[in-house]
Amino acid sequence: MYDLISRYLVWIAFAVFVFGMAYQFINLVIQAKRDKVIFPYMTWKHSFRSLLHWIVPFASKNMRIRYETTIVTFFFHLCVVLVPIFLTAHVVMFSFAWGPSWSSLSASVTEWITILVLLALVFFLLRRLMLPEVRFVTYPSDYVLLAVAAAPFVTGFIARHQWFDYETMVLIHMIAGAIMLMAIPFTRLSHMLFFPFTRAYMGSEFGAVRNARDW
Amino acid sequence: MGLPKLPKVSDPGLDETAKMLTPQRIEEVINRVIQKETAARLKVYMNTCVHCGLCSDACHWFLSNDRDPRFSPVGKVKQTLWEILRKKGRVDPDFLKECSRIAHTECNVCRRCSMYCPFGIDIAYLLLLVRRICSLLGLVPQFLQDTVNSHAVTLNQMWVKQDEWIDTLQWQEEDARDEVKTARIPLDKEGAEVFYSIIGPEPKILAQLIANMAQIMTVGGVDWTMPSLDGWDNSNMAMYSGDFETMGRVERVHHEAALRLKCRRIVMGECGHAFRGAMYDGPKWLGWKEPPIPLIHAIDFYHELLTSGRIKIKQKFEEPVTVQDPCNVVRGRGLGGKLREIVRMTCANFTEPEPGLEHNYCCGAGGGTINCGPPWKPSRVKGNRVKAEQFEATGAHIIITPCHNCHSGIEDIVAGYNLGMHVKFFSEILVQVMDVPEDLQA
Numbered sequence: 320m321y322d323l324i325s326r327y328l329v330w331i332a333f334a335v336f337v338f339g340m341a342y343q344f345i346n347l348v349i350q351a352k353r354d355k356v357i358f359p360y361m362t363w364k365h366s367f368r369s370l371l372h373w374i375v376p377f378a379s380k381n382m383r384i385r386y387e388t389t390i391v392t393f394f395f396h397l398c399v400v401l402v403p404i405f406l407t408a409h410v411v412m413f414s415f416a417w418g419p420s421w422s423s424l425s426a427s428v429t430e431w432i433t434i435l436v437l438l439a440l441v442f443f444l445l446r447r448l449m450l451p452e453v454r455f456v457t458y459p460s461d462y463v464l465l466a467v468a469a470a471p472f473v474t475g476f477i478a479r480h481q482w483f484d485y486e487t488m489v490l491i492h493m494i495a496g497a498i499m500l501m502a503i504p505f506t507r508l509s510h511m512l513f514f515p516f517t518r519a520y521m522g523s524e525f526g527a528v529r530n531a532r533d534w
Numbered sequence: 535m536g537l538p539k540l541p542k543v544s545d546p547g548l549d550e551t552a553k554m555l556t557p558q559r560i561e562e563v564i565n566r567v568i569q570k571e572t573a574a575r576l577k578v579y580m581n582t583c584v585h586c587g588l589c590s591d592a593c594h595w596f597l598s599n600d601r602d603p604r605f606s607p608v609g610k611v612k613q614t615l616w617e618i619l620r621k622k623g624r625v626d627p628d629f630l631k632e633c634s635r636i637a638h639t640e641c642n643v644c645r646r647c648s649m650y651c652p653f654g655i656d657i658a659y660l661l662l663l664v665r666r667i668c669s670l671l672g673l674v675p676q677f678l679q680d681t682v683n684s685h686a687v688t689l690n691q692m693w694v695k696q697d698e699w700i701d702t703l704q705w706q707e708e709d710a711r712d713e714v715k716t717a718r719i720p721l722d723k724e725g726a727e728v729f730y731s732i733i734g735p736e737p738k739i740l741a742q743l744i745a746n747m748a749q750i751m752t753v754g755g756v757d758w759t760m761p762s763l764d765g766w767d768n769s770n771m772a773m774y775s776g777d778f779e780t781m782g783r784v785e786r787v788h789h790e791a792a793l794r795l796k797c798r799r800i801v802m803g804e805c806g807h808a809f810r811g812a813m814y815d816g817p818k819w820l821g822w823k824e825p826p827i828p829l830i831h832a833i834d835f836y837h838e839l840l841t842s843g844r845i846k847i848k849q850k851f852e853e854p855v856t857v858q859d860p861c862n863v864v865r866g867r868g869l870g871g872k873l874r875e876i877v878r879m880t881c882a883n884f885t886e887p888e889p890g891l892e893h894n895y896c897c898g899a900g901g902g903t904i905n906c907g908p909p910w911k912p913s914r915v916k917g918n919r920v921k922a923e924q925f926e927a928t929g930a931h932i933i934i935t936p937c938h939n940c941h942s943g944i945e946d947i948v949a950g951y952n953l954g955m956h957v958k959f960f961s962e963i964l965v966q967v968m969d970v971p972e973d974l975q976a
């Protein structure tokens with residue numbers, strides 16, 4: 320069981336993720352062509368100008384108004400996006416070259432990242448419960464989404480501290496990770512893929528067409 | 535959540551038409567619009583929105599209603615489009631009445647929220663889609679629908695007949711001559727440098743603005759003309775009701791009138807929504823990437839006249855002024871800088887509104903909202919308290935608003951919150967301070 324999952328599930332999850340993202344991307348291009356007003360108005364300059372202002376923390380007015388969310392979301396996304404990408408990529412490369420090799424970040428860094436991510440998710444949850452404008456637009460699926468994002472980190476944390484049966488926990492951890500990865504293309508987590516495009520389009524519409532700034 | 539009930543507003547455009555709707559027809563229209571008229575934008579915006587509520591602080595309705603979540607941008611989408619899509623179009627007439635209330639009367643499609651959503655989701659587009667659905671089902675506030683009917687029948691917004699139009703121009707030409715002796719309003723002059731167009735309400739209720747322009751054109755030595763036939767009205771309420779077929783007809787006639795007279799370019803009067811229709815929404819619907827003939831808003835034109843020295847200033851306007859940045863030409867065209875330049879060239883005492891430029895709050899009247907008429911006025915004025923606070927903080931006496939919607943909307947706000955300020959178009963300031971050469975003086 321352990322063998323089966325550790326050997327195949329990771330690859331299946333990766334495959335679903337990669338093909339799912341490719342499918343969503345191709346669909347996006349096809350649909351964008353049907354929506355005739357998209358491509359004719361897009362420019363590289365204004366796309367990147369807008370992206371830059373919405374990726375650099377505090378470069379847009381709303382990021383300054385909602386500074387607490389900006390700080391939290393920035394750390395959170397740095398951890399969930401960049402770290403796994405680089406970390407896993409490294410691990411995979413290592414595995415190819417020298418056979419299995421598990422950790423490439425020191426234990427204490429991993430520990431901190433996990434804690435930060437979980438705190439950030441608690442913050443998102445509290446925001447959702449306490450701010451009327453967020454609560455009003457919350458569907459049950461929003462909580463599920465937070466849980467899907469939290470699961471790999473919670474289970475990883477438990478496994479590392481060997482609180483329950485270690486092997487079972489690692490299994491659950493891998494399954495949770497796989498679920499999150501596979502959920503990205505097919506749920507609202509696909510905002511990861513769409514972010515650059517929605518931003519680029521709005522940046523172009525504001526910048527190239529309307530001669531105004533959108534940050 | 536225990537939110538207070540909103541006051542019930544009766545509007546025959548919604549109440550009476552809702553009675554005629556059947557579930558089949560509702561479902562058919564909704565699914566037709568979703569399948570035939572939408573593609574990437576709707577799909578991606580629906581999948582991308584993470585329900586984070588960060589767009590809320592953008593909306594003057596939300597801020598003015600004490601952060602009531604029903605008025606936040608995403609809150610309005612949730613109450614309308616999300617439900618419509620979740621139920622795959624199987625919604626009832628009463629629900630759609632609420633959709634029309636929200637989309638037609640409680641959102642100005644001003645797009646400020648697109649500058650606050652981290653993804654740049656175009657919520658105004660989504661709410662316009664709701665309006666489109668409502669309009670195809672006949673659910674449009676009565677006053678707004680009446681202007682659309684007028685557009686459809688007369689190609690102008692106010693049921694102005696051609697003889698009335700020409701009469702008004704003659705009368706305004708005479709008035710202009712009381713100030714500037716040689717002032718004229720040339721009709722149908724082929725090959726003129728400038729084709730000047732205005733919105734329907736000008737001849738109907740604000741005719742002196744036409745006389746102002748005749749003076750400005752004459753002093754500036756501009757070769758200009760106005761059409762005697764349809765196409766003189768550049769306003770477009772069909773764009774806002776959701777009747778895009780009529781919107782397209784109106785815009786086509788406007789551009790064709792200028793082309794028929796072989797004019798070099800169109801100069802549009804001080805109106806924001808008209809500019810949006812002629813510059814963006816109309817051409818897009820007609821399949822044109824850009825308007826077929828160069829087109830500028832009055833702010834741009836005044837800026838040209840003043841910076842080129844064609845019009846000189848006799849003595850600057852002394853009273854303290856501030857400006858209203860109209861969404862459709864500032865967030866919609868980046869004319870905020872030029873607006874400040876012309877105001878500084880003509881006024882001695884100018885205070886910046888805060889927030890200003892692209893971040894300015896909408897007047898609350900735009901997007902066809904003021905055209906929904908008296909039944910909806912109380913909620914509209916209540917929904918823009920932040921605007922009143924913004925102006926009050928400037929300490930100005932005069933608010934310069936180069937847009938008709940803003941002008942009327944801000945008059946309502948000034949009255950509703952007892953600000954004791956006055957609202958003026960830029961042309962009203964300009965005719966007061968410009969230097970009329972001796973040989974032109976009446």
Ligand code: HEM
Pocket residue numbers: 388392396399400443444447461464465468499503508510511512514584585586588652653
């Ligand atoms: C390049 C990739 C990504 C970008 C640019 C991105 C961008 C964003 C943005 C702009 C928000 C808006 C709300 C906020 O700032 O709090 C957001 C929220 C969020 N994102 Fe991402 N994201 C990315 C990837 C991911 C991934 C991989 C995950 C998941 C596991 C994720 C999970 C979340 C969560 C949980 C929220 C908060 C939703 C809430 O308020 O409940 N994101 N993201």
Ligand code: SF4
Pocket residue numbers: 592593594595606607610640641642643644645646647648657658896
């Ligand atoms: S009124 Fe303006 S800011 Fe508010 S939801 Fe509509 S477009 Fe967005």
Ligand code: SF4
Pocket residue numbers: 582583584585586587588589590607608650651652653654655657
């Ligand atoms: S529209 Fe944008 S800001 Fe508003 S809730 Fe959706 S993702 Fe958040």
